Amino acid sequence: MSDKMFCFQCEQTAGCSGCTGKSGVCGKSAVNARLQDELTGALIGLARVCAANPKTDRTDRLILEGLFTTVTNVNFNDDTLLDMIKRVREEKASIVPGCAGCMARCGNTDDYEMSFIWEAQEDIRSLKSLILFGIRGMAAYAYHALVLGYTNKRVNEFFYKALYVLAEDWSMEDLLPVVMEVGEMNLECMELLDLANTQTFGTPVPTEVSMTVEKGPFIVITGHDLLDLKLLLEQTEGKGIHIYTHGEMLPAHAYPELKKYPHLKGNFGTAWQNQQKEFANLPAPILYTTNCLMPVKESYADRVFTTEVVSYPEMVHIGKEKDFSAVIEKALELGGFKENREFTGINGGKTLLTGFGHETVLGAADQVVEAVKSGAIRHFFLVGGCDGARPGRSYYTDFVKLAPKDTVILTLACGKYRFNDLDLGTIGALPRLMDMGQCNDAYSAIKVAIALAEAFECSVNELPLSMILSWYEQKAVCILLTLLHLGIQNIKLGPTLPAFVSKNVLELLVDHYKIAPIKTPEEDLKEILGEAL
Known part of the structure; x- marks a missing residue:
């Protein structure tokens, strides 16, 4: 097995271009990275077998488990990866007995060689990476719902479709709709997990x-x-x-x-x-x-x-x-x-406030709408996403600290630890800092945004709402694609742009969705609010 690797799926990838040595920035070895590619190739082969042959609930679970295993910072163990590869191949053999030993092999259902993607023309590589990394993040959400007894047939079927497409020789025009479909299906997946969590554990309260x-x-x-x-x-x-x-x-x-x-x-x-x-x-x-x-x-x-x-x-x-x-x-x-x-947070705070899911925020919708109409709330900022160690993430702390006192900060995922111990005070009875939950609770933020747009009889893009997102791994990818599927524009993304997004794909995202990299907190706040701080 090769002593070199290629991986560029996380934000901290070497040189903002890709980890290519004997180990990755995340700590996984070249062997481990290659095994994760081998597992992904085996999953693609399994998905292609299932295109014309019946699968089972066991197959669905194995697809989710396999994709989840390849998310950054999950599995560093070569032995468990080898075992999972074996399980995937055994599942394929149980669906089509004798396929591997066929004298007239078609090759369509063989394990896929991932170098075909990594060495493809850069725009094709970029779009296939968006699909693959998106479904890896989505698989984690689907798996969490599955262990609580909740599944969605459309979501499960899409994993097979997306994996199948990865092995096809498609053009950019063919791949782009599938990229957007990842966002559409991830919205259903987050809705499913929200239902699973609230039905099992109750509705979150502040x-x-x-x-x-x-x-x-x-x-x-x-x-x-x-x-x-x-x-x-x-x-x-x-x-x-x-x-x-x-x-x-x-x-x-x-x-x-x-x-x-x-x-x-x-x-x-x-x-x-x-x-x-x-x-x-x-x-x-x-x-x-x-x-x-x-x-x-x-x-x-x-x-x-x-x-x-x-x-x-x-x-x-x-x-x-x-x-x-x-x-x-x-x-x-x-x-x-x-x-x-x-103990304290990074800003010295001794307590943290959480539990502002969509039910809680929308329960106070009348107060929110009135506060906006009266001018008490000038703007909402969704500042959230993944945290990480790369320099530049202090941007998010500084942004929140500089945000004017007539603005509200919505947050979610682990990126909030940059500022969630700050006491930002209140606007009326509403705290200025509202933690909506885990990364999958981006669903709550979406629900709130859509409800506010309905209340003000405008589009989400016309709301006094800006999204300032930090990303690290594949869950952030599927959430970003969901926001794009909903047509949300002017998202500011950082601390760096994804290495797997090619120049042409980036231009497409900028042209259609006005995505932009973060600058400085002062510059971005001035641009959003139309005034210097």
């Missing part, structure tokens, strides 16, 4: 979350999977162990069926990219549930546990039985802090 860690044994749980948190809370009930969320798990505190557990105490740490520093010497185990894993440092390697598709060599993995006994035993063994420890 909740203040402490950053103080109380003395005694505790567990830190990170990622996005709310069901894993629920199971952990059930298994730790009455054991004297406190549970603290981390990263994208923060919004869990707003769900009634989760917040009812008194040992769900608060939030530890900040965004995912700070974990190597924040987890060092932590007297507690960390449970990883989704794409938030960085290469594990020796200082806390004995306290890391993974579950679902997350995997790292030599770390203890919790399988489908979801028995968290090993995590619980480690928490009791380590004992936690001897005294309460007060």
